[in-house]
Amino acid sequence: MRILSGLQPSGRLHLGNYFGMMQPALQLQHEGEAFYFIADYHSLTSVRDPLLLRQHCQDLALDFLACGLDPEKAVFFRQSDVPEVCELSWLLSTVTPMGLLERCHSYKDKTARGMEAFHGLFAYPVLMAADILLYDSDVVPVGKDQKQHVEVTRDIAKSVNHLYGEILKIPEPRIQESTAVVPGLDGQKMSKSYNNIIPLFAPEKALRKIIMQIQTDSTPVEDPKDPDSSLIMTLYKLVADPEAVAKMEHDFRAGGTGYGDFKQRLFEAIWLKFEAPRQRRAELVADPAYVAQVLAGGAGRARSVARVTLERVRKAMGLGA
Ligand code: ADP
Ligand code: TRP
Numbered sequence: 001m002r003i004l005s006g007l008q009p010s011g012r013l014h015l016g017n018y019f020g021m022m023q024p025a026l027q028l029q030h031e032g033e034a035f036y037f038i039a040d041y042h043s044l045t046s047v048r049d050p051l052l053l054r055q056h057c058q059d060l061a062l063d064f065l066a067c068g069l070d071p072e073k074a075v076f077f078r079q080s081d082v083p084e085v086c087e088l089s090w091l092l093s094t095v096t097p098m099g100l101l102e103r104c105h106s107y108k109d110k111t112a113r114g115m116e117a118f119h120g121l122f123a124y125p126v127l128m129a130a131d132i133l134l135y136d137s138d139v140v141p142v143g144k145d146q147k148q149h150v151e152v153t154r155d156i157a158k159s160v161n162h163l164y165g166e167i168l169k170i171p172e173p174r175i176q177e178s179t180a181v182v183p184g185l186d187g188q189k190m191s192k193s194y195n196n197i198i199p200l201f202a203p204e205k206a207l208r209k210i211i212m213q214i215q216t217d218s219t220p221v222e223d224p225k226d227p228d229s230s231l232i233m234t235l236y237k238l239v240a241d242p243e244a245v246a247k248m249e250h251d252f253r254a255g256g257t258g259y260g261d262f263k264q265r266l267f268e269a270i271w272l273k274f275e276a277p278r279q280r281r282a283e284l285v286a287d288p289a290y291v292a293q294v295l296a297g298g299a300g301r302a303r304s305v306a307r308v309t310l311e312r313v314r315k316a317m318g319l320g321a
Contacts, residue, residue, distance in 0.1 A: 001032035004137035004171075006039040006079060006128075009056035010046050013063040014197035015270075016190035019179035019238055020143030026068045028141055028174070034074035035135050035302060036064065041079050041086070041127060045120045061291050063201065066281035077298035079131065084306040089123070089130035091313055095159040096126050105148055113193065129153035134306045136169045144180035145189070147173050164316040179238065185214050187231050198235070200274050201281060211267040212260070221258035232262045240269040 005025045007017060028034060038060050040053060047053045057078060069076055079085060101107065104125055111117050132140055132153045140150050150173035157168040181189050184196030191197070198210055214232055219225050227233045227249040237245055248265060251257045284291060314320055 001138045002035065002136060003028045003032050003139045003141065003174075004035040004037075004132055004135050005141050006037045006042070006131055007060060007064075008039045008043045008046075009053065009060040010043045011056065011192040012197065012199040013060065013201065014190055014192070014199050015235070015238065016143065016182040016184065016197070018067070018200055019182050020176070021141060021146075022064070022067055023179075024174065024176040025141040028139070029070060029074045032139070035137070035305075036069060036074050036076050037131070037298075037302070038064075038078045039128075039131070042124060045118065045124060046115075058288075058291070061295060062281050062284050065284055065291065065294065066201075066277040068277070071294045071298065075298050075301045076294055077302045078295055081295070081299035082134075082303050082306050084303065084310045085127065085130045085134055088134050088306075088310055088313060089127045091317060092129050092133070092156050092160065093123065093126045095163060096129075096156050100152055100155060101125060104152065106145065110193075125149045125152045126156070129156045132171050133157055133168050134309050135302070136305075136309060137171045138169065139174045140171050141174040141176070144175055147175060160313070164313075167312055167316045182238065183231055183234055185210070185231075187215060198270070201278060204271065207271065208264075208267045211263050211270070214263060214266075216259040219259075222255050224255040225252045225259075227252035230262075232259065232266055236262075236266050236269060239266070239273040244269065 003025070005021060007013075007021065013022070025034070025036060029036075038057050040057055043053060043056065047056065061076075061078075064076065065071070101122055107117075107122055107124065110121060115121065128149050129152060132150070133156075140153075142150065150171060154170055157170050160168050161170075184190030184194055185198065186194070186196045188194055188196060199207070202210065214235070216230070216232065230252065233245075233248065233252065236248055240248070244265075248262060252262070
């Protein structure tokens, strides 16, 4: 089984990215041949500062490795180190109906929020299809918001196969339902674009300050509170062990504890949960040569697979001699 996924280097890694995509993807690296990449071509649709893009790429590489990506198991690379993906993207675009892209929520949401409708943003799902199809992927672990893009990929691959013979593998999205949509500080989906994120690797003081911003109702300290409708509780369940969760639920119902105390417990649980990755990350920051070597090795392995698929598609479509 080949597993593939990517993350855009467009900001700080947050709990939504981690629980929605990274953790499930990292678990899968033990179950098959994993290809994970930093989607820097995609980030060009939102990051216009070259220095910042490089910094985000470096940060995301550190994040992946710190969280447990094993370069011996998974092929880990930067998308733009395999430019073959751009050629496949063009080939796929020739069979992609405009209507398929016009229906994509992500494009509609972004333009509705004021992003200019550049062609790259519109064609984003075609490049994503190329990422997936270039590596003959079977399974694509992603958060729920990316499911539609994997469905578009399937449609595009089926069109190619219909026109040119069975040359592309049809991938399946893999969504971990329990963490498909992690809420942010305001209760909406956690997202960089909504300014409501909890970053994994913020410094202690900054992280505590962020957690204290979680929205709550105005129930007085002494009154009982409803754990089932609380954002604090939802987030706590992701990071705390079952006994601690049961204790917090009990304390919610009993009354006498304020939201500030619950937030403090949540902060401590998050801090503890990412203690080991934080340390590993600090070690990796001090060893940029190692990170560069991992990415170069991954690019080489990815490229050799990519070339074979691309050649197959070019030939089937009538390109080359
Ligand atoms: P953002 O919305 O912050 O820009 P991305 O769109 O870059 O995040 O998402 C990267 C990956 O993380 C995708 O697979 C996406 O589905 C997943 N993801 C992002 N936010 C969440 C969330 N709040 N809950 C679950 N998964 C998420
Ligand atoms: N679009 C994905 C996101 O915003 C990133 C991505 C690019 C991706 N190419 C991919 C994810 C291929 C899975 C497979 O998170």
